[in-house]
Amino acid sequence: MITVKGLTKRYARNTAVDHISFEVQKGQIVGFLGPNGAGKTTTMRMLTCFLTPTGGSATVAGFDILEQPLEVKKRIGYLPETPPVYPEMRVGEYLSFVGQLKGLSRGDLESRVGYACERCSVADVRNKLIGKLSKGYRQRVGLAQAIIHNPDVLILDEPTAGLDPKQINETRDLIKSLAGDHTIILSTHILPEVSQTCEQVIIINKGKIVATDSVSNLQHRARSGESVLVEVGGRNGNLDPAAVQRKLEQVAGVNRVIAKSDGQKRAIFEVESGPNKSVRGDVARAVVESGWDLNELRAASMSLEEVFLQLTGTEAPAEMEVVAATAGGQKE
Amino acid sequence: MKNIWIICRKELRSYFVSPIGYILLVTFAVIAGFFFWTIVNGVLQVTMEAQLEGEPYPMNINEQIIRPLLLNLSVIQLLLIPLITMRLFAEEKRTGTIELLATSPITDVEVILGKWLAAVLMYSCMLGTVVLDMLFLFRYGQAAWKPLAVGCLGMLLQAGGLLAIGTFISSLTRNQIIAGAVTFGACLLLFVMGWVSAYDGATWATVLSYLSLNSHFDSFAKGVIDTKDVIYDVTVIFVGLFFTARSMESLRWRS
Numbered sequence: 001m002i003t004v005k006g007l008t009k010r011y012a013r014n015t016a017v018d019h020i021s022f023e024v025q026k027g028q029i030v031g032f033l034g035p036n037g038a039g040k041t042t043t044m045r046m047l048t049c050f051l052t053p054t055g056g057s058a059t060v061a062g063f064d065i066l067e068q069p070l071e072v073k074k075r076i077g078y079l080p081e082t083p084p085v086y087p088e089m090r091v092g093e094y095l096s097f098v099g100q101l102k103g104l105s106r107g108d109l110e111s112r113v114g115y116a117c118e119r120c121s122v123a124d125v126r127n128k129l130i131g132k133l134s135k136g137y138r139q140r141v142g143l144a145q146a147i148i149h150n151p152d153v154l155i156l157d158e159p160t161a162g163l164d165p166k167q168i169n170e171t172r173d174l175i176k177s178l179a180g181d182h183t184i185i186l187s188t189h190i191l192p193e194v195s196q197t198c199e200q201v202i203i204i205n206k207g208k209i210v211a212t213d214s215v216s217n218l219q220h221r222a223r224s225g226e227s228v229l230v231e232v233g234g235r236n237g238n239l240d241p242a243a244v245q246r247k248l249e250q251v252a253g254v255n256r257v258i259a260k261s262d263g264q265k266r267a268i269f270e271v272e273s274g275p276n277k278s279v280r281g282d283v284a285r286a287v288v289e290s291g292w293d294l295n296e297l298r299a300a301s302m303s304l305e306e307v308f309l310q311l312t313g314t315e316a317p318a319e320m321e322v323v324a325a326t327a328g329g330q331k332e
Numbered sequence: 333m334k335n336i337w338i339i340c341r342k343e344l345r346s347y348f349v350s351p352i353g354y355i356l357l358v359t360f361a362v363i364a365g366f367f368f369w370t371i372v373n374g375v376l377q378v379t380m381e382a383q384l385e386g387e388p389y390p391m392n393i394n395e396q397i398i399r400p401l402l403l404n405l406s407v408i409q410l411l412l413i414p415l416i417t418m419r420l421f422a423e424e425k426r427t428g429t430i431e432l433l434a435t436s437p438i439t440d441v442e443v444i445l446g447k448w449l450a451a452v453l454m455y456s457c458m459l460g461t462v463v464l465d466m467l468f469l470f471r472y473g474q475a476a477w478k479p480l481a482v483g484c485l486g487m488l489l490q491a492g493g494l495l496a497i498g499t500f501i502s503s504l505t506r507n508q509i510i511a512g513a514v515t516f517g518a519c520l521l522l523f524v525m526g527w528v529s530a531y532d533g534a535t536w537a538t539v540l541s542y543l544s545l546n547s548h549f550d551s552f553a554k555g556v557i558d559t560k561d562v563i564y565d566v567t568v569i570f571v572g573l574f575f576t577a578r579s580m581e582s583l584r585w586r587s
Contacts, residue, residue: 011586048435052584073437084432086342088349100338101436145432 001026001153001183002047006056009042009207016042018207019056024200026152029179031198031215032187033308039207040187041081044155047185048078061152074103077151077182081158083142087131091122091141094130095148102149116144120174136167143171147178154178156186160193172197191308203311210311228273228280233266233293241267244292251286253279266295335438339446340453343420347454352415356454360412361461367404368465371397393475394555398466402483402553405462406546409455409491410519416454417498418512420447421576425506430583440580444499444573451495452488459487479555486552489565490545494519496572503579519545 002024009017017039024030032040045051047058049069057064063071086094095113104112117123120140125133130141139159146154159175160168175184175197188194194201195215203211211218232244241262248257253273260268273279280297287294347353375396382389424430433443463484469475497518502511526544529537541547548561 045431050431050434050584070437070439073435076435078431078435080428080431082428084427084429086346086427086429088346097338097342098432098436101335101433101438103437 002058002060002185004047004056004058007043007046007053007058008055009039009046009051010054015207017046020204020207020209022202022209022212024183024185026183027179028200029175029184029186029198030200030202031194032185032202032204033189033191033194034187034204035189038204040204041157043204044078044157044185044187048076048155049073074149075152077146077149077154079142079146079154079156079159081161083138084145085130085138085141087129089130090127091117091130091133092126094141095144098145099148104149112148112150116148119147119178120144136163139163139167139171140174143174147182150181152183154182154184156184158187158189160188160190203308205311227299228271228283229260229296229298230269230271230283230287230294231266231296232269232287233295234264235291235293239264239267239292244287244290245269247286247290248283251279251282253282335442336446336449339433339438339443340450343447343450344453347450353454356412356415357458357461360408360458363408364401364405364462365465367401367408368397368462371400391473393469393473394479397469398475398480398483399553401462402487403549406487406490406549406553407523409487409494410523411516412458413455413491413494413498413519414512414515416451417495417502417515418508419502420451420499421503422505422508422511426508434580434584440577444576444580448496448499448573451499452492455491455495456488459484476555482555482557483553485557486549486561489552489562490549493565493568493572494522494545496569496576497522500572500576500579503576
């Protein structure tokens with residue numbers, strides 16, 4: 001449905017998007033993931049023909065974005081980061097204006113406006129001025145605007161930004177329910193959003209794609225480099241943490257042992273092993289055979305966040321951890 | 333064509349859902365009415381004095397009332413045109429709705445023409461209030477309608493050019509005040525730059541006076557359609573809209 005080849009956007013001083021290529025199949029939901037300023041919005045703006053790329057090409061529904069922009073635009077519904085609404089218009093008026101812009105015939109207009117209102121649950125505010133609506137409603141009007149002409153492709157730029165947790169969940173459910181009829185690309189910098197809504201993830205950083213994979217593969221990848229947390233206790237209250245560490249390092253398959261805390265009675269270590277190799281049994285045996293107590297042994301699998309940070313090479317922003325913890329929060 | 337009308341209708345609506353449309357109409361009507369009243373009064377004074385002296389005064393409503401009124405209004409419009417055009421693109425750029433227009437299956441030219449046409453129609457409504465004043469002249473005097481129609485056509489053509497310039501300037505910024513102020517400056521400069529030829533006979537002064545607005549309006553006010561003036565106005569319209577199109581295109585490269 002969407003094919004992107006070597007798409008590039010260069011400005012005077014910097015390169016916002018650098019030779020990115022990817023494909024999206026019909027009916028998929030693809031998450032475009034990356035830190036702020038990674039080039040997500042720029043890429044989306046090029047796909048929607050708002051920006052002209054400096055290099056490369058892309059086709060949407062079989063039409064080239066440079067050669068046949070009007071055909072592409074007919075088949076795309078786009079929700080920019082701030083919903084493109086006119087505060088002085090009523091919701092119904094606005095939607096029928098957009099419907100006309102998108103080329104709906106007079107006969108279809110009324111039913112499509114009704115459908116979009118129904119689908120995005122804005123039917124109850126249809127006669128209200130958009131300027132008087134709350135942020136959540138405005139976002140939904142923005143979504144209704146994007147689906148009004150029943151486009152093949154939906155491009156949504158941070159559709160949940162600035163919403164409260166309840167609205168975020170509602171919006172995600174809405175997007176998931178739209179997936180059957182439309183191919184969807186959505187950008188976000190919130191990880192749980194991707195794992196909850198998308199099938200495919202494209203991780204982008206500093207204008208380059210650093211990973212393209214399905215969500216389950218990425219999570220698998222996260223787990224493949226296994227790390228195990230081991231808590232070791234001394235049998236009669238005496239424990240030599242250094243000795244334990246040495247012993248653990250000798251276990252076959254172990255790459256690295258990090259002492260998390262050490263004490264006379266118990267010490268915690270993080271044992272990292274190579275991919276596709278479970279060392280848990282060997283670690284347990286080694287501890288017990290050396291005459292120590294094995295208090296706890298559990299897998300500390302890498303989360304999606306860690307994969308993301310590993311791939312983008314950025315420090316964990318406090319904001320992202322908080323958001324991850326509450327499974328969906330607000331931007332900034 | 334249909335797309336131009338969709339944009340135009342939306343723009344016209346937004347003039348009249350906000351107070352701006354009504355404020356423009358009332359301001360123009362009040363100022364035009366005031367000038368109309370003073371000019372009519374002046375003419376009456378002169379004719380009365382002439383009668384007292386026993387000499388009949390040759391009355392020509394078109395020459396003595398309509399023409400000076402139109403000349404006055406062609407100056408007044410310099411103040412009001414920036415108010416019509418300043419929000420056209422600046423507001424869309426500020427709120428981000430320009431993204432909606434630019435990603436809809438409609439060409440930039442259609443967007444520009446729709447917006448400009450809405451501005452011209454808004455201006456026509458303002459001009460319409462003056463025509464109401466003029467109706468009194470037809471009721472109580474013998475005015476000729478043809479010179480008046482030509483005068484109005486001239487006003488429209490000249491305003492069309494200024495509105496195109498205003499549309500262009502509005503597309504350069506996301507700040508309405510900047511758009512308005514710069515448009516006002518440009519309109520005023522275009523109006524006064526011919527004055528240099530009064531003091532200087534050099535070629536550049538003559539060129540400036542050819543390029544200036546006021547040297548192309550007087551024949552319209554007299555009721556004469558001069559091809560030279562029509563070509564001038566149409567050129568200004570074209571150049572203004574052409575630059576707007578270029579400015580829209582540059583948006584696709586820069587933003």
